Amino acid sequence: MKRMTETMSKRLKTFLLQAVLLLLCRMASAQQGGGTEVTGTVLSEKSEFLSGVTVEARTTGDENAITVMTDHKGVFIFRHLVAGKKYDFTFLSVGYEKNIYKGYLVKGGDQKNTLLVKLKENNNQLDEVVVTGQGLSVSKRRISTNVTTVTGKQLRDVPATRLDQLLQSQVPNAQFRLAGGQAGATSIIQTRGFNSAFANATPIIYVDGVRVDNLNTAPTIGMNLSGGISQGASTSAIADIPLENIDRIEFVNGGAATTLYGSDAANGVLQIFTKKRGGGKANFYAGVDLGLEKATNDYLHFKRTKDLLFKDGFYNKYSIGADGGTEDMGYSMGASYSKSNGTLIHNQNQIEKIDFKTGLYARIAKGLTYEGTFSYNNQSLNRVRNGNSGGYSGLWFAEDGASKITGPGFNPRLDDLSEADFARVRSFVDSAEMLQNNTSKVNRFQTSQVLKLQPLKNLQVKGTFGIDYRTQTEFSAVSLAYNRHIRSNSTGSLSKYDRNYLGITMELTGQYEAKVNDFSFLTTAGGQLFRNEDHQIGYIGQDIWDGAQTIDQAATKTSAEFFSRVANYGLFIQENIGFKNRYFVDLGVRGDGNSAFGSAIGVQYYPKAGVSYILSAEPFFTNWNQKIFTTVKIRANYGVAGTFPTPFANDRTVYFYGFNGNKSATMGLPGNNELRPEKSYSKEAGIDLGLLKDRLTLTVTYFNNRTKDALFRVPPAASTGRENMLRNLGIISNKGWEFSAAAAVVQQQDWEIKIRASANTVDNVVVSTGGAPFFNLSGMTSRTVQTVVREGYPVGYISGNYGTFNADGTMAGTTPQTFLGSTIPTLTGSMGLNARYKRLSLFANADYQQGGYLDNWDKQFRINYGASTDGVPSAEIAKNGTTNWLNYSQLFVQKSDFIKVRTLGILYDMDKSVIGNHITRLTLGLTAVNPFNFVASESDPEAVMPGGAQGQGTATTGGLNYASYSAPRQFIFSAKINF
Numbered sequence: 017m018k019r020m021t022e023t024m025s026k027r028l029k030t031f032l033l034q035a036v037l038l039l040l041c042r043m044a045s046a047q048q049g050g051g052t053e054v055t056g057t058v059l060s061e062k063s064e065f066l067s068g069v070t071v072e073a074r075t076t077g078d079e080n081a082i083t084v085m086t087d088h089k090g091v092f093i094f095r096h097l098v099a100g101k102k103y104d105f106t107f108l109s110v111g112y113e114k115n116i117y118k119g120y121l122v123k124g125g126d127q128k129n130t131l132l133v134k135l136k137e138n139n140n141q142l143d144e145v146v147v148t149g150q151g152l153s154v155s156k157r158r159i160s161t162n163v164t165t166v167t168g169k170q171l172r173d174v175p176a177t178r179l180d181q182l183l184q185s186q187v188p189n190a191q192f193r194l195a196g197g198q199a200g201a202t203s204i205i206q207t208r209g210f211n212s213a214f215a216n217a218t219p220i221i222y223v224d225g226v227r228v229d230n231l232n233t234a235p236t237i238g239m240n241l242s243g244g245i246s247q248g249a250s251t252s253a254i255a256d257i258p259l260e261n262i263d264r265i266e267f268v269n270g271g272a273a274t275t276l277y278g279s280d281a282a283n284g285v286l287q288i289f290t291k292k293r294g295g296g297k298a299n300f301y302a303g304v305d306l307g308l309e310k311a312t313n314d315y316l317h318f319k320r321t322k323d324l325l326f327k328d329g330f331y332n333k334y335s336i337g338a339d340g341g342t343e344d345m346g347y348s349m350g351a352s353y354s355k356s357n358g359t360l361i362h363n364q365n366q367i368e369k370i371d372f373k374t375g376l377y378a379r380i381a382k383g384l385t386y387e388g389t390f391s392y393n394n395q396s397l398n399r400v401r402n403g404n405s406g407g408y409s410g411l412w413f414a415e416d417g418a419s420k421i422t423g424p425g426f427n428p429r430l431d432d433l434s435e436a437d438f439a440r441v442r443s444f445v446d447s448a449e450m451l452q453n454n455t456s457k458v459n460r461f462q463t464s465q466v467l468k469l470q471p472l473k474n475l476q477v478k479g480t481f482g483i484d485y486r487t488q489t490e491f492s493a494v495s496l497a498y499n500r501h502i503r504s505n506s507t508g509s510l511s512k513y514d515r516n517y518l519g520i521t522m523e524l525t526g527q528y529e530a531k532v533n534d535f536s537f538l539t540t541a542g543g544q545l546f547r548n549e550d551h552q553i554g555y556i557g558q559d560i561w562d563g564a565q566t567i568d569q570a571a572t573k574t575s576a577e578f579f580s581r582v583a584n585y586g587l588f589i590q591e592n593i594g595f596k597n598r599y600f601v602d603l604g605v606r607g608d609g610n611s612a613f614g615s616a617i618g619v620q621y622y623p624k625a626g627v628s629y630i631l632s633a634e635p636f637f638t639n640w641n642q643k644i645f646t647t648v649k650i651r652a653n654y655g656v657a658g659t660f661p662t663p664f665a666n667d668r669t670v671y672f673y674g675f676n677g678n679k680s681a682t683m684g685l686p687g688n689n690e691l692r693p694e695k696s697y698s699k700e701a702g703i704d705l706g707l708l709k710d711r712l713t714l715t716v717t718y719f720n721n722r723t724k725d726a727l728f729r730v731p732p733a734a735s736t737g738r739e740n741m742l743r744n745l746g747i748i749s750n751k752g753w754e755f756s757a758a759a760a761v762v763q764q765q766d767w768e769i770k771i772r773a774s775a776n777t778v779d780n781v782v783v784s785t786g787g788a789p790f791f792n793l794s795g796m797t798s799r800t801v802q803t804v805v806r807e808g809y810p811v812g813y814i815s816g817n818y819g820t821f822n823a824d825g826t827m828a829g830t831t832p833q834t835f836l837g838s839t840i841p842t843l844t845g846s847m848g849l850n851a852r853y854k855r856l857s858l859f860a861n862a863d864y865q866q867g868g869y870l871d872n873w874d875k876q877f878r879i880n881y882g883a884s885t886d887g888v889p890s891a892e893i894a895k896n897g898t899t900n901w902l903n904y905s906q907l908f909v910q911k912s913d914f915i916k917v918r919t920l921g922i923l924y925d926m927d928k929s930v931i932g933n934h935i936t937r938l939t940l941g942l943t944a945v946n947p948f949n950f951v952a953s954e955s956d957p958e959a960v961m962p963g964g965a966q967g968q969g970t971a972t973t974g975g976l977n978y979a980s981y982s983a984p985r986q987f988i989f990s991a992k993i994n995f
Contacts, residue, residue, distance in 0.1 A: 051096030052122050056131030058090045058107060062765055065090035066135060067295070068168070068263070072106040073097060073343075080383045080470050081106075082343045085295035088936055088994050093296050094343055099124030105131065108145065110167045110264055113138040137763075138710065141165070142630070142647055148266040148287045149273035151540045151588070152478060152527040158538065158592050158600045160626025160653040161273035162702060162717055162754075164188060166265040168291075173859065174919055175305055175333075175943050175988050177354060177369065178255040179288075180205065185846040185861040185918045188756040188774030189269050189717075190219075190284070195250075195974060196959045197312070197981035199358065199365045199397035200456060202232045202250040204962055204974050207269040208719055209750030209780040209840060210811040211282045211696045213793075214727040214742075214970050215659045219267070219284035220277060221254065224389045224464035226482025226521045227546050229253040235515050236578045236968040237554040250962055251397070253486060253517070256458050258391045260350035260373040261291045261337065270721060271698040272655025275624035278544075278586045278608045279658040282696035282723070292375035292387045293346025294339025299936075300995055305333040307988030311359040314949055315956045315982060317874070317884065318430040320438060321414040324445045329363075331356045331986055341377060349374035359984045360410075362450050364400035369393070383470040391462045399454040399490075403874075403979025408448060408502045411979035416874050417883030423448070423502050428883035444501075451498035453491075460486045474529040484519040495562040507559040510567050518549045538592040540604075545585045552578040582663040584610045590624070598633035602626040602653070614666045614691040622695075626653030632706075647706030647713075654700075658693035661727055662967065665742040666691040686732065686741045694744070696723045702754075711760040716753070723748040728788035745786025748811065752777040755845075768852040775845040780810045780838075794961050795976050799832065801871050801905050803839055803975050810838040812973030814871050819904030825891030830903040837869030837909050839975030855925040864915040865957070872955045873978040876901060876908040912957035912975075917948040937994040945986035956982045 054073070058066045067088045072081040075098075086092045097103060105117040112135040123129050138144070145153045146163045156163065166186050176182035180192045180203040190207040205218050221230045231253040266287045268274055274281035309329035313322045337350030351372045358365035373391040380386055401409035403416070412418045417428035419441065426441050427433055433441065464482040471477070489512065496508040525542030554577075557570025567573055590604025605623045613620065631637060631648040668687030673680050702717035726746030732738045756774040785807040793812045795802030804815040818834035819827055846863040878884040880901045885893050887907045892900065921943030931938045951957055959982045960974035 052099040052124060052129065054094040054097050054103075054120075054122060054129040054131070056092050056105075056133060058086050058092065058109075059132070059134050060112070061134055061136055062768075063134075066109060066112070068291070069107055069109040069112075069135070072108070073103045074106070075101050075103055080473075082379070084343045085293055085341065085346065087295035087297070087340070088299045088301075091296050096343065097122050097129075105133075107133055107135060109135060110144060110165060111138060111141065111169070112136060114143055142649065142704075142706070146266055147289075148285055149268050149276065150590070150592075151276060151525045151542055152476060154538060154592065157597075157630055157649065158594060158602070158628065159273070160600070160602050160628045160651045161268060161271055161700065162189070162651075162704070162715055163273065164267045164269075166267070168263050171262055171265070173921070173923055173939075173941060173943075173990075174861070175307075175945065175986070175990060176259065177333075177356070177367065178252075179257045179259065180252070180254050182259065183265070185848060185863040187267050188772070188846055189754050189776055190267060191776075191841075191844045191863065191865065193958045193974070194983050195962045195980070196402070197359070197365060197983045198402065199367045199399060200251040200255045200395065200458075202252040202962050202972075203254065204960075204972055205232070205283075206840070206844065207284050208721060208752065209778040210971055210973065211270075211721060211723045211748060211750060212659050212694050212726060212971060213746070213748065213782065213805040213811055214662070214967075215280075215283075215694070216969050216972055217283050218254070219269070219286045220281055221257070222285065222287045223257065223391075223462055223484075224288070224290055224387075224482070225466060225480040225523065226462065226464045226484060227519055227548075228257060228462065228484040229486050229517045229519060229548075231517075231969060233962060233969055233972055235513070235550075235552055236580075237513055237515070237552040237576055251456055251488070251490075253488075256369075256393045256395050256460050256486075257288070258371040258373050258393045258460075258462070260335070260352055260371050260391070261348055261375060263289045263291045265289070270657065270696065271700040271719060272602070272604075272624035272626045272653035274657040275604060275622045275655040276588045276590065276606050277657065278588075278606050278622055279584055279610050279620065279660040279693045281657040282659045282694065290373060290375055290389055290391075291339060291348035292389065293341040293377040294348055295346075296340060296342075298338055298340040300338045301336070301993065303333075303335040303990065303992040305331070305354075305988050305990045307331045307986050309356060309359050310985045310987075312946060312949070312956070312982040312985055314951075315954065315959075317415050317878065317954075320430040320433075321411075324414050324430075324442055325361060325410045325449070326359055327361050329357045329359045329984070331988060344379045346377040347375065358398065360400055360449070360981070361446065364398055364449060364452065365981070366398040368396040370395075385468045387464075387466040387468070389462070389464045391460075393458065393460040395456075395458040397456040397458075399456055399492075400449070400452065400981075401454070402981070407504070409979055410445065410449060411874075411981065412877075413445065413448075416877035416979055417881030418877070420881045420883070428878075428881050447501055448498070451495055451501060453493040453495070455491045457489045457491075458486065460484075475526065477524070477526045480521065480523040480525075482521045484517070484521075486515075486517040488515045489513070493565070497562055507571075508562055508564075510557045510560055510564060510570065511554070512556075512567070513554040514552065516549075516551045520547045522546070534596045536594040536597070538594070539590075540592075541587075541589040543585070543587045545583070547583040548581070550578070550580040580663045582610065582612050582660070584608060584660070596633075598630040600628045602628070608658070608693075610660050610693070612660045612663045612666060612691070613693070614689040616689045617692045620658065620693055620695075622656045622658060624653065624655035626651065626655070643709070644707060645705065646708070646710045647704070649704040650702075651704070652701040653698075655698050657696050657698070659696070660693045661691050661742060662969075683738050686738045688741055688743060690744075691742060692725055692744050694723055694726050696721050711763065713758050715756045718751075718753055720751040721749070722783075723750075728785050729791065730788050743786070743788075745784075745788055747783040748781070749783050750778055750780050752779055766854050768850075770850045771848065773845065773847040775843065777843055778840065779842070780840050782807050782809060782811060793971055793973060800902055801836075801873060801876075801976060803973055804833075805971075809835060810840050811971060812840065812975060813838045814869060814909055814975055816871070816905030816909075817903045818906045819900065821889060821892065821904075825889030826895050827892050827900050827903065830900075834906070836871070836906050839868055839870065839912075839973040841865035841912065842867030855927060857923040857925070859919065859921055859923070860917065861919045862915060862917045864913075866913045868912040868957075869909050869975065870912040870953055870955065870957055870960060871905065871976050872908045872910055872953065873976055874955060876905065910953040910955070913952040914957050915950040916946065916958075918946060920944045920947050935993060935995045937992075939990075939992045941990040941992075943986075943988045943990065945988065946983055947985060953977075956980070958982070
């Protein structure tokens with residue numbers, strides 16, 4: 017691994033040197049070249065400067081277009097056009113209608129070439145160009161699926177420290193839930209239910225065409241070694257994807273749109289595109305975010321818990337950047353530093369983060385361009401023990417009544433304590449929290465290198481190479497002083513876990529467009545190779561002196577290692593046929609080979625077929641009065657996407673261990689040469705409407721996904737001595753509706769009000785397990801509470817003991833392992849408001865869920881320790897005390913319905929007359945993050961155990977609330993300046 021990394025480092029340095037030399041040569045040749053200058057300004061209909069607009073200049077019959085970008089003042093400059101020639105100028109920007117300025121004759125001599133262009137805002141965005149699902153650029157009108165685009169403008173003013181938090185309430189057909197307030201805590205992402213019982217519902221994530229690590233569960237070593245990892249709360253690989261310089265984000269949530277991504281795209285595809293260039297001379301910007309953080313204490317049972325564990329924190333972020341460029345080259349770079357000292361005492365959930373991102377663009381030769389990005393992220397996180405980490409943890413001690421058995425033992429009813437007794441508890445907790453030392457450090461490097469060649473007018477070829485390299489180190493020091501303080505007989509210990517992930521992506525895609533009379537043909541073909549390696553090492557030293565930072569001095573040492581590698585190659589081809597620019601047929605297929613497939617399987621194929629019909633483009637429709645119906649698009653598709661099995665599960669192995677000082681061997685994995693991917697067969701139909709001149713847009717989609725060959729573990733006969741075998745046996749069904757709407761309620765020069773809302777339903781059920789026994793995803797033992805996968809039920813439902821009671825309230829009996837409720841909400845959605853009066857803007861974003869359930873394990877523990885008797889019949893407590901506390905678990909299952917306001921803020925764009933000539937823009941803002949929660953349960957429906965008990969990367973539905981911290985509230989003042 018070390019030798020391979022050194023070789024890759026040398027190759028990368030050589031490549032960077034060559035790229036820099038090439039760019040310098042290109043700059044020199046550009047400065048020496050002649051030509052006539054054409055300048056212009058692009059405005060919105062409200063006369064606002066539009067930055068980042070792509071402007072293409074093309075002469076009649078020319079194969080290639082020359083492109084530039086508008087700067088922060090909406091200005092674009094072409095420096096090398098030919099006088100006396102006619103040019104067509106095309107203006108493209110997400111959220112605005114395409115504008116083509118035809119036949120402009122470039123003047124020569126001293127005559128000025130100046131253009132003024134206004135772009136009309138397009139709420140319907142039927143002709144918006146997207147990439148996701150097609151390999152290369154395509155107009156939305158041609159595709160049979162719904163691709164959600166989140167623009168940089170939408171993201172720019174929302175303060176966030178991580179990608180999944182940024183997308184909360186922004187993506188209408190997906191739900192992003194942060195699973196707690198731990199630093200870097202994982203998130204649970206749901207879109208169209210759960211297609212697998214063994215694979216996470218997290219979509220594939222691409223950054224500038226390169227696949228990146230998206231692990232959202234505890235890693236294998238963290239689950240296998242005693243002591244766990246991340247102190248009971250999984251860290252997220254999504255959390256450290258750099259946020260700097262994001263231009264736009266595209267998301268597709270399954271169906272035919274993900275077919276071209278092959279063997280692990282069943283949960284959708286999320287693509288992040290960053291800025292590669294600016295326009296004109298250098299534009300510099302800087303920003304500062306300063307704010308107060310307060311703990312979200314809405315769900316605490318005892319009022320005094322707040323005084324024991326929480327404090328107010330401070331958040332600060334500083335960012336700088338610059339961009340600029342010409343038609344020959346451009347650049348965009350940004351960097352930021354942020355620190356949150358958290359809302360737990362002794363800064364136990366502190367986060368410190370550094371992000372750096374740069375993008376480069378160069379026109380190397382006629383028809384050949386280069387785009388490159390480089391990013392680096394560094395994070396330092398403090399971690400605090402959650403309830404499911406074992407031993408003492410703050411919330412378990414205070415909220416669950418464990419203060420009765422931990423340390424010297426206290427009265428668990430905190431609010432009933434005298435001031436003197438509470439002072440003793442406070443002193444104990446303060447020392448217990450101070451003596452903890454748990455940290456996580458992350459370093460991440462990403463690069464994307466893209467060459468685009470246009471040898472013919474209608475042919476484009478794109479080659480992509482990229483790397484995602486991520487290292488994560490978890491460290492936990494349990495001192496002897498800490499153990500003595502909590503009255504534990506354990507000796508001091510050090511635990512350390514290292515995870516190194518290396519992902520390599522290579523892709524070559526070509527697209528050819530042809531027109532024959534009323535027909536148009538868009539042919540896309542390509543190949544992709546990706547290779548991921550995951551190397552983990554964990555080591556624990558026991559009986560060690562306080563203050564030691566390495567395990568060298570430990571009396572006993574334990575270690576473990578995990579290595580996973582998967583390689584996937586795929587070829588795809590698709591044909592998009594249009595007739596009269598209103599009838600479209602989309603056909604395609606991808607074939608994949610994968611190292612995780614069994615040797616008898618071979619290439620797996622993923623076909624797709626779709627149709628779309630622009631009814632509003634019919635002549636008879638355009639002749640009608642279109643005051644009500646402006647745009648009507650009808651679409652339907654069928655597609656297959658996959659989820660590949662666990663790497664190495666197809667191989668037969670032997671395990672070697674030490675026994676009595678000698679080597680010993682046992683049977684390992686039984687292997688399965690017929691192991692294949694789970695395949696999700698998706699049917700989808702929908703309609704996109706633009707009403708009232710597209711001031712109101714409505715999208716309705718029905719989907720029906722059926723996963724076949726679902727993976728389940730099958731236990732062999734006990735006499736074989738073998739482990740469970742992973743086999744393709746099951747069927748899982750997901751079906752439902754997706755609705756999203758947006759309305760421009762007011763669109764005037766001074767006033768603007770826009771609202772949006774979405775609603776998504778899902779009906780999830782495990783149709784068949786193929787005879788495999790049911791198993792748990794997370795939770796404790798079968799006699800307590802678990803989330804379970806079982807035939808005839810939703811994935812990850814709550815299973816526990818259901819108690820029945822006599823008429824007098826005493827317990828009559830219990831039924832074990834009973835269905836107590838589904839963890840998957842049947843309805844999710846989001847809503848947003850943007851309002852503007854002149855230079856003052858207001859925004860609000862919220863999301864919600866309904867129809868799911870959670871188990872309040874904290875409440876059940878309080879019964880056990882006598883901290884509360886809420887929810888249990890008084891007669892039962894009087895007769896049996898708490899002896900039956902595990903036999904009536906249904907009493908602690910609650911609805912997980914909620915409405916949560918994610919962001920609420922105001923912005924003011926300072927007038928030019930106030931800020932002067934040297935500053936081009938100054939924006940001031942005040943934002944509240946997570947200000948309001950409206951929930952049906954007593955505990956936080958998001959702060960749950962994410963799951964993953966069956967292994968790294970497996971399904972996570974949540975549903976069990978066990979001494980987990982909620983995400984804090986933030987009140988942030990922002991200032992952003994351009995000059």
